[in-house]
Every structure is written in C-alpha cells, then in structure tokens.
Amino acid sequence: MKEKAYRHGAVNSQIEIDLPLQIRALRKERGWTQPQLATQADMKQPRISGIEKPGATHFSLETLRRLAEAFDVALVVRFAPFGEFLEWSDRFSPDEFRAQSFEQELPTLEARCDLALGAGAELMAQLAEIPIGQGLRAELLSRQNPHRREPPSRIPSGAAAMALGAAA
Amino acid sequence: MYVWRFKQFKAWTGRKAIDDWRRRLSPARRAALDSFLDRIAKMQAWPLGICDPIKKHAGCWELRWTAEKVEHRIFGYFGGDKEFVMVIGCTHKGRIYDPPEAFDTLNDRKDKIATGEGELDSYELWTTPTDEGEGVPPWGGQLPNRD
Numbered sequence: 001m002k003e004k005a006y007r008h009g010a011v012n013s014q015i016e017i018d019l020p021l022q023i024r025a026l027r028k029e030r031g032w033t034q035p036q037l038a039t040q041a042d043m044k045q046p047r048i049s050g051i052e053k054p055g056a057t058h059f060s061l062e063t064l065r066r067l068a069e070a071f072d073v074a075l076v077v078r079f080a081p082f083g084e085f086l087e088w089s090d091r092f093s094p095d096e097f098r099a100q101s102f103e104q105e106l107p108t109l110e111a112r113c114d115l116a117l118g119a120g121a122e123l124m125a126q127l128a129e130i131p132i133g134q135g136l137r138a139e140l141l142s143r144q145n146p147h148r149r150e151p152p153s154r155i156p157s158g159a160a161a162m163a164l165g166a167a168a
Numbered sequence: 169m170y171v172w173r174f175k176q177f178k179a180w181t182g183r184k185a186i187d188d189w190r191r192r193l194s195p196a197r198r199a200a201l202d203s204f205l206d207r208i209a210k211m212q213a214w215p216l217g218i219c220d221p222i223k224k225h226a227g228c229w230e231l232r233w234t235a236e237k238v239e240h241r242i243f244g245y246f247g248g249d250k251e252f253v254m255v256i257g258c259t260h261k262g263r264i265y266d267p268p269e270a271f272d273t274l275n276d277r278k279d280k281i282a283t284g285e286g287e288l289d290s291y292e293l294w295t296t297p298t299d300e301g302e303g304v305p306p307w308g309g310q311l312p313n314r315d
Contacts, residue, residue: 009199009235017203017233024215053217054204055234089203090295093169093210 007082014089019064021094024052029096029098042071072101127167170293172209175247176254177277178289182291185277186242186291189257200235201257202294209278209293228255228274248272253288 001007027037027048034052038045051057051067061077068075100108126146177185190198208214208231222228222243231242231252239260247253256278258270267273280286 003195005195009194009196010203012196013200013203013235014294015237017207021207049217053232053234054207055200055240092207094207094213106233119232 001082001086010089011085013055014085015059016057018089018092018094019059020052020054020057022097022099023048023067025094025097026073026099027052030071030101037070041066071099072103073099170209171212172250172252174205174209174252174291174293175288176255176291177256177281178287179273179280180285180287184289184291186254194236197235197238197240200233201240203241204231204233204292206293206295222271222274225228225271225274241270243270245278247288254291 001010023037027034032040034048035045037043038048041048051059051063057063064075064077174186176187179185190201193201208218214231217232219229219231222230225243228243228245229252231244231254233240240257241260242254242257244252244254244256256270256273257268265271277286281288
C-alpha cells in the first residue's frame with residue numbers, strides 16, 4: 001500500500017471490480033433478470049451484461065445514478081481516507097452485499113422517525129419540569145422548536161447553550 | 169469469510185506460476201488481481217463471465233477480469249471442494265494472448281502435474297495490504313516469502 005500506484009489501483013478496483021459485483025448482487029436480490037434491470041435502468045441488456053463483468057466498464061456517474069434509481073437505493077460517492085477504504089474493502093463480500101430499496105426500507109425509516117420524534121417530545125416534557133427561569137425555559141424550548149412563538153430570552157445565549165448541554 | 173481456496177502450479181525449480189506472473193504485473197494490475205481473487209474467494213458460486221469454460225480444453229476454466237482496459241485471464245481447473253487450481257496467468261487483447269503460448273503452457277503444466285514433474289502449491293490471497301507487496305494471508309498462516 002505504500003506504493004501509490006498500487007493503492008490507487010486498489011481504489012480503481014473498488015470501482016471497476018466491486019461495482020459490477022454489487023450491481024449483480026442487487027439484481028439477484030430483487031430477482032431480476034438482466035433484461036428486467038435493463039428496462040428499469042433504461043439501458044440495453046448487453047450493456048447490463050458488460051456492466052456486471054469486473055473491469056469491463058468504466059462507470060460514469062450518470063450510469064451509476066441511473067442504476068441507483070432503478071434499484072431505488074442511495075448512491076454514496078465521496079472521498080475517504082485509506083483506512084476507511086481498507087475497512088470497507090475487507091468487509092465487502094459480493095454474496096452478502098445488500099441494499100434495500102426505499103420501499104423495503106420504509107418501515108425502518110418511519111420507525112426511526114417516530115423514535116426521534118418521541119425522544120424530542122420526551123425532552124420537551126423534561127424541560128417543562130426543570131425549575132429554571134422563564135427566559136431560559138423559553139430559550140430552550142425555542143431551540144427545540146424554532147417555530148414556537150415565545151417571548152425573547154432575557155439571558156445571554158452562551159448561558160443558554162451551557163444549560164442545554166447540561167439538560168441533554 | 170473465504171469460501172474458496174486457490175492453488176497454483178509450482179515447477180520443480182520452485183517457481184510458482186501465479187506469484188511470478190503477479191510480480192511482473194504493473195502495480196495497478198496487481199491491485200486488480202488481488203481485489204478480483206479476494207472478491208471471488210468470498211462467493212459461493214462464480215457466474216459465467218467471471219469464470220468460463222475454455223473451449224477445446226475440456227475440464228479447464230478461465231477466470232476473467234479487465235484491468236487498465238486489458239483483459240486478464242487465469243487458466244486452471246477445479247480441484248477439490250471449493251478449490252481452484254491456477255495454472256497460468258495471461259492477458260488477452262483481440263486474439264493475441266500474452267504469453268502467446270498460454271494454451272500450450274496450460275496443457276504442458278497439467279501434464280507435469282499429472283506426472284509429478286510439477287506440483288501444486290497454495291496461493292495466498294493478498295488482503296488488507298499494509299506494505300508494498302505485503303498482505304495478510306487469509307488462512308491465518310505465516311506470510312510466504314515473496315521477494
């Protein structure tokens with residue numbers, strides 16, 4: 001890895017070897033044939049065949065975006081340190097690669113949203129119980145809900161921030 | 169984690185076919201080889217397009233990937249349970265193979281394995297490379313001496 005050409009070759013392999021294996025895994029997970037994926041992605045079947053062969057295709061972001069839309073999954077493209085890259089690379093297994101479509105993921109996403117809303121409501125209730133001045137309470141509550149209309153705070157915002165940290 | 173093991177042809181001189189070939193590849197192609205073998209070693213089954221039978225060479229298969237727009241091949245055959253014997257590595261462009269005598273070498277080495285003139289040696293996958301040309305063997309064994 002100390003050899004720059006090798007480590008960037010490894011980065012390239014993650015794009016050119018891992019992506020075809022990911023695409024094939026996602027297609028299989030959904031029970032689609034190559035022509036079915038081609039239809040979903042508005043591509044021709046031979047192109048899908050090429051895309052699934054390691055190294056055979058140079059992916060453009062547009063191609064990846066279309067495939068992500070076809071599978072209805074997110075596409076994450078970002079720069080990362082090599083440590084993170086190697087960790088991902090070690091964990092990656094073509095057979096175990098999964099990415100739920102948005103529809104499949106929706107119950108989980110909704111549950112997460114409910115959980116966050118519940119936690120927010122609980123915090124609000126706790127704040128209402130804290131014996132603090134009217135101004136500070138208004139400040140804290142307005143931070144929880146910026147749309148809430150309360151009288152403006154009479155205490156410095158720095159102190160309010162400290163109190164918020166303590167309350168959390 | 170790994171489903172497959174790889175073996176490679178080893179001549180009576182001690183030369184190992186795939187180790188030698190790997191060493192001669194450019195760093196980028198070496199990285200692609202390492203990634204490719206690492207990935208397929210984790211798969212239960214290899215789909216066509218990644219592993220294809222070689223025409224006119226019954227029982228022989230080729231592992232296929234492309235790196236730097238050049239098609240790479242490893243010719244070999246299935247050994248024991250979840251074991252693939254790698255006999256020769258080559259590149260392929262159009263109808264030109266490098267080395268050109270790749271298919272003859274495949275036959276020759278297979279014969280040598282059969283007659284005991286050549287033998288099989290384990291091929292250690294290069295995973296989590298931590299240094300130039302150095303990796304951690306997945307089988308938990310000692311790192312082979314790769315000069």
